[in-house]
Amino acid sequence: MWTGRIRLLFLMPAVFWVLLFTIFPLIYSLYASFHNVTNETVMERVQVPRLDAEGNPVLRPDGTPRMRTQVNRETVTDWEFVGLDNFRRIFNDPQVAEAVQVTAIFVVAAVAVEMLLGLLLAFLFNRELPGRPVLRMLMILPIFATPVAAGYLFFTIFYEEGGPLGWTGIPWLSHPDWALVSIIIVDIWQWTPFCFLVFLAALQGIPDDFLEAARLDTDSTLAIWREVILPQLVPVIVIVFLLRLAEAVKVFDVVASLTVGGPGNATQSLSYLSFRTGLRFFDVGYASAIAYTLLIAVMLVVTVLYKRIRSVYA
């Protein structure tokens, strides 16, 4: 009996945390997505006598009391139920269409390159190299950079008039296509090390016996990779892919700090659009609808991919 209660007691903080920071926002935003939310302040402004430290009225030279302003107010929030209107708006909003396209290009390009580069680097570092520990440490440093800071850092790097890459003549931030490439580059810079690190750990986890046995059967390095190493890596590759996919779809910080979604809306991701809709224009219901649509889409993609991959490799 006591054991059960103590267990419950120890679980409470976690339960409280999940309820407060996960379940409540989920339910709140779901509720908001079916409403049009407006606020206003109802106020009454009155003049009341100004009092001194003893509580006596402060008087003017002519004997009349000095007054102070007192505002009696109440903030009124109106939740107008609009059904599925906010979700319908998504399909007629050209900004959403642009943001979906931007997000899709970003996710496909960034995640693919990160995975590929991470894998290649892991293979490279999985052998004896002079100064390998130092190089490995340097390789993973970008992971520790705050994405917003990385965005500002790359703003100076991509600066076209005198920045370190200005000599290339590439309109890094002033051309719609190149601006998106710039965002992708920053993400690759930051997250390739993560892929590299996980793949390297997985590679080093493959028992030497496997490889030695394989070498007895064939001299072909390619065959060993294909038949022994890759199958061992697949579960890790799948996990890294799903993690990166879910993370990349939410891209926000770099966009906000590097391009603010521009030029035009050329780099405006769905997350950034949702943020601006909710916190720039205070269209909270519609912002919630966009966020939910994104959430559902990502969950669908991840679930389908996960099931598919499990069915193939399980």
Add this chain to the structure above:
Amino acid sequence: MPKLLRLMLAAACTVALTPALAQKYVTWNDDGTVTLRTPEEYEGEFTIAQEMLGALFGPGEQPFAGEEVTILSLDSGPKGGISGPIYAFRPMWEELTGATLTIALTPISELYTKTFLDLRNGTGEYDAMIVGAFFYGDLINGNYILSVDDWMESGDFPQWNYNPMPASLRNIYTWDGVGYGVLNDADGQILYYRRDLLNDPEHQQAFEEQFGYRMPVPPNTLQQLKDIAQYFDGKPLGADGESISGAVLHLKVREQGLYHFITLATSFAMTPGPEMTRTNNVYWFDPVDMTPLINSPGHVAALEYLKELAQYGPAAQVSWSLGEAWDYFLRGNAVFNFSYGDVAPLAQDETRSSIKGKIGSAILPASDTYWDMAQQEFVTTEEVRKVGNVTGGSWHGVVSALGDAPDAAYSFLALMAMKPMSKWLATYGWNGVDPGYDYQFLEPVGEAKLEDYLQAGWDEQDVTEYLQAYHENFNAPTMLPYLRITGTQEYYDVLDSNLSAAMSGAKSAKEALDDTAKAWEQITDRLGREEQLQAYQAAIGWEG
């Protein structure tokens, strides 16, 4: 010396020095005046009649002792534009009132969000906010700010009033005749040009040979401006002999890039007429049914013009905000820039500018061709009409209805708005408070004396042209109507992103403005067409 004695001596010194230190910024003089000082690094000192501070203030009086005021401002740092003066005046105000002032700063791009998050959620964290005039539609609609008229009339607070403001600026500091904003900044865009280059006889002659007419200084029409920009573009006249650009613009999306277009399009899109009608002197929406006018052929022509002009500037300017474009111009790398009142004052700072004594200023030239909305055709005229503008934020303080210390918050804003302080702020340009009021303009149109500005380090011709240009701009017979209806931020954002798409080549001018008009219709329908129409009519003074 025994330890106890040393401690006692230190304590005595502290007691003796504390009042002196506490009285560092305010001195009540025997002749009925009071001397107010900023911290040394700001070099401001004002001696004024004591009664100018209002009846609440006097020797030994600290009317808001113990109160805590928080003010939200855009962040340019303690010595930067708009936020700098708050730091400069805080110590003297704290000493005068006994209250404490907390300065909350946020990047300009976040100011609207921070302001309205606080107001809409009813948090009331800020007692006062520095806002752009285009916030007013939302501020008034939500009942979020307090009128300042009663405070002004009470005589209890630092004395200032709206009278020195031209009607164009007064209009955006007030709503429906009621005062809400406390006098501070005056924004508008004028043309800046390199006076030395345009007046150079060699260039005059070469220009005439190339274009067949004498180069006018300053240009009178936008078409002349483009010709001059084209003439100079690429010539080795920039800093260190580099190529100079014809013009430089700040076009970054969501960083005030849209204002170039808004200002420029006036003379293309506003059909001249003696008064405002459904087709004359209107700019944003049809004042009868809220149909957007932003994609009128006049607006489209203006955007096409802007794209052509941008060809004579650095390609990177599409991603430049104000600071980058200004620096490019101040370093001597462009012939033209049209922007806010900060540019000429910054040009006087030789640590960052190479064009002191070379910067000319003029009201923005006008197009020689405009769209006649009634006749539905373009009209070319030799009598161009220059339209004034108060484009920008004219950043100033308002008092929150949700704060706990409205009187104290107002007293701080009012202190900064007093004539000597306001004049000082305009004279020294680092602070982002740009001139626009009678006492800031030079005699005979204003009250200021040339010496005031020369003492502040200005070049005589630079400041004379600059103040003249702003006086003409703010007092122009026809002004660009200022958009400040509910949702202005959203209308602006759509326009901004489409303009940016056009300037970066992703859309044609017509596509960009058609898309804008379509999105504006959706916004209007969502916010309520009838309510929006009423607000718009009130904002532009439409009388039917």
